[in-house]
Amino acid sequence: MNATDSLESALADLEALRASGRSALAQAQDSAALEAARVEHLGLKQGRLKTAQERLKSLEPAARRDYGRAFNEVKAELEQALEDARNRLAHATVQVEPVDVTLPGIRPRIGRLHPLTLTMTELKNIFGRLGFSVAQGPEVEDVWHNFEALNIPESHPARDPLDNFYLAAGAGIGQRAMLRSQTSTVQIRVMEKQPPPVRVIAIGRVYRPDTVDATHSFMFHQIEGLMVERGATMADLKSVLSLFAQAYLGTEVKIRFRPSFFPFTEPSVEVDMLWHGKARWVEMGGAGMVDPNVLRAVGYDPEEVSGFAFGLGVERLCMRRYGIDDIRLFYQNDVGFLRQF
Ligand code: PHE
Numbered sequence: 264m265n266a267t268d269s270l271e272s273a274l275a276d277l278e279a280l281r282a283s284g285r286s287a288l289a290q291a292q293d294s295a296a297l298e299a300a301r302v303e304h305l306g307l308k309q310g311r312l313k314t315a316q317e318r319l320k321s322l323e324p325a326a327r328r329d330y331g332r333a334f335n336e337v338k339a340e341l342e343q344a345l346e347d348a349r350n351r352l353a354h355a356t357v358q359v360e361p362v363d364v365t366l367p368g369i370r371p372r373i374g375r376l377h378p379l380t381l382t383m384t385e386l387k388n389i390f391g392r393l394g395f396s397v398a399q400g401p402e403v404e405d406v407w408h409n410f411e412a413l414n415i416p417e418s419h420p421a422r423d424p425l426d427n428f429y430l431a432a433g434a435g436i437g438q439r440a441m442l443r444s445q446t447s448t449v450q451i452r453v454m455e456k457q458p459p460p461v462r463v464i465a466i467g468r469v470y471r472p473d474t475v476d477a478t479h480s481f482m483f484h485q486i487e488g489l490m491v492e493r494g495a496t497m498a499d500l501k502s503v504l505s506l507f508a509q510a511y512l513g514t515e516v517k518i519r520f521r522p523s524f525f526p527f528t529e530p531s532v533e534v535d536m537l538w539h540g541k542a543r544w545v546e547m548g549g550a551g552m553v554d555p556n557v558l559r560a561v562g563y564d565p566e567e568v569s570g571f572a573f574g575l576g577v578e579r580l581c582m583r584r585y586g587i588d589d590i591r592l593f594y595q596n597d598v599g600f601l602r603q604f
Contacts, residue, residue, distance in 0.1 A: 268318065268321040268322050270322060270323070270326035270329060270330060273318055273322060273326075273330055274329075274330065274333055276315065276318075277315055277330075277333050277334060277337055280304070280311050280312065280315055280337060281337045281340060281341070283304070283311075284300070284304040284305070284311070284312075284337075284340075284341040284344065285340070285341070285344050287300035287303065287304065288300050288301070288304070288341070288344040288345055288347075288348045289344065289347075289348060291348055291352070293352065294352055297345075297348050297349065297352060300348075301345055304341055305341055305342065305345060312337070312338055312341065315334060315337070316334060316338075318330075319331060319334070375601070375602070375604060376604070377593075377601065377604075378581055378585065378587075378593065378601070378604045379484060379577060379578065379581060379593055381604060382577055382580060382581040382584070383466050383484065383486070383577060385511065386464070386466065386486050386511070386577070386580070387464065387466065389507055389510045389511055390464045390486075390488065390507065392510075393503060393506060393507065394462055395462050395463055395464045395488060395490075396462065396463055396464075397463065397464055397465070397466070398449050398452070398453045398463040398464070398465045399449070399465065399467070400443070400446070400448050400449035400452045400453075400465060400467070401443070402442060402443055402467065402468055402469075402470075403430065403440050403441070403442060403443075404440065404441055404442070404443040404448050405439070405440060405441075406439055406441065407451075408443075408448040408451050408452060409427075409441060409443055409444060409445070409448050410422055411560075412451040412557065412560045412561065413447055413448070413450075413451065413526060413527040413557060414526040414527045414554050414556045414557050414560070415526045415527070416526075419526065421444075421526075425472070426444075426471070426472060427441050427442070427444055427470075427471075427472070428441060428442040428470050428472065429441045430442075442469075442470035443469055443470065444469055444470060444471050445469050445485060445487075445574060446465045446466070446467055446469060446485040446486070446487035446574060447487055447527060447572065447574060449463075449465035449467075449487055449489075450465075450487065450489045450527075450553075450557070450572055451557070451560070451561060453465075453489065454489075454491065454558075454561035454562075454563060455561050455562075458563075459491045459492055459493075459563060459567075459568045459570075460490075460491060460492035460493075460568075461489055461490065461491040461492070461570065462489075462490045462492075463488070463489050464486055464487060464488045464489075465486070465487045465489075466484065466485070466486045466487070466577065467484060467485070468482055468483070468484055469482070469483060469484070469485050470482050475591065477588065477589045477590060477591065478590055479590065480578070480590050480591070480593075480594065482594075483576060483577070483578050483590070484576070484577035484578060485548075485574050485575065485576060485577060486574070486575050486577055486580075487572065487573070487574045488503070488571075488572060488573045488574075489553070489570060489571075489572045490503070490570055490571055490572075491553060491558070491563065491568050491569070491570030492568055492569075492570065493567065493568055493569075494569065495552075495568070495569045495570050495571055496552075496569070496571075497530070497552060497571065499571060500550055500551075500552070500571035500573065501518070501520065503571075503573075504518055504534060504550065504573060505518050508536055511580065511584070512536065512538065512580075512583060512584060513538075513539065515538070515539030515540075516536055516537065516538055516539065517536065517537040518534060518535065518536050518537075519534075519535045519536075519537070519544060520532035520533070520534065520535075520550070521533040521535060521546075523549060523551075525549055525551055526554070527551075527553065527554050527556075527557045527572070528549075528550070528551025528552055528553060528554055528571075528572060529551065529552060529554045529555075530551055530552060531549065531550070531551035532549070532550050532551055533546050533548075533549055533550075534546070534547050534548050534549065534550050534573065534575065535547065536583075538583070545579075545583065547575050547576065547579055547580065547583075548573060548574045548575035548576055548579075549573065549574055550571065550572065550573035550574070551571065551572065551573075552569060552570070552571050553569070553570040553571065553572050558570070578590050578593060581593075585604075
């Protein structure tokens with residue numbers, strides 16, 4: 264080695280060491296590679312930094328000061344690069360670490376049945392115990408089942424197109440199609456298909472162009488009951504509805520019939536219920552003895568058999584049961600509300 268090393272070449276070597284050290288430390292992909300890069304550049308015995316430090320002695324005393332400053336800078340920089348590389352690898356290790364089974368899990372959000380679904384299931388169960396089976400009918404109906412067979416003549420105001428949702432002609436239904444405005448349509452469909460005796464309920468959606476408010480909706484659910492056999496009377500109707508009301512709403516509930524009119528029952532009544540501790544009777548639906556015209560329309564003989572029918576609002580029952588004061592809550596998919604059931 265020259266007795267007088269040149270400052271220029273020493274600084275150039277230092278620069279090369281800086282570049283080599285930085286890239287080796289930054290590129291190390293695992294702790295073995297990092298250790299090799301550390302030993303090569305920062306190793307205390309034979310590392311390149313150590314060698315560069317010793318070179319100080321071979322420089323002219325006047326050059327030592329500049330060299331020393333540059334050396335300290337490179338040393339600090341490589342030490343920092345080593346620490347950065349260690350942090351980077353430690354972090355990467357955490358990411359590939361296996362699952363810590365002692366951590367608390369992510370609780371899955373468990374779904375539940377909609378209150379109306381719960382209610383309809385319960386209604387089916389209660390009427391099942393009373394001997395009623397479940398019948399089904401379409402929500403898209405024809406005019407025959409929604410009106411004609413139910414003794415609702417062309418001139419009846421219930422036929423008003425503004426009071427019903429009609430579907431455009433050619434919807435594949437043949438006749439003019441509409442969304443059913445009551446589940447009484449299913450009475451007709453059942454009786455068309457089978458001879459008496461009949462003892463069925465039908466539950467489902469019905470559609471009316473009502474303005475939506477706390478107690479009205481353009482779509483809601485009804486439960487319809489129909490019993491036709493030899494000698495069925497209004498007393499049977501009242502017993503069935505009382506038994507039902509007590510089973511669903513509690514033994515303290517009372518029911519009352521109020522004279523009314525429906526084209527398909529004669530006589531017809533409104534069904535009111537009174538809850539224990541409440542002062543006001545609440546109307547829950549309509550009922551009556553099946554009109555002889557309806558029995559004739561489906562080919563039954565009104566001299567042979569008689570029957571009763573009733574229709575109750577599912578939402579109303581559910582609202583009474585749980586103390587819900589706004590029908591719109593059923594349709595808004597508010598999880599905070601639905602979670603309570
Ligand atoms: N369908 C009637 C309504 O929607 C209720 C009803 C059903 C009345 C059965 C009598 C018999 O208002």
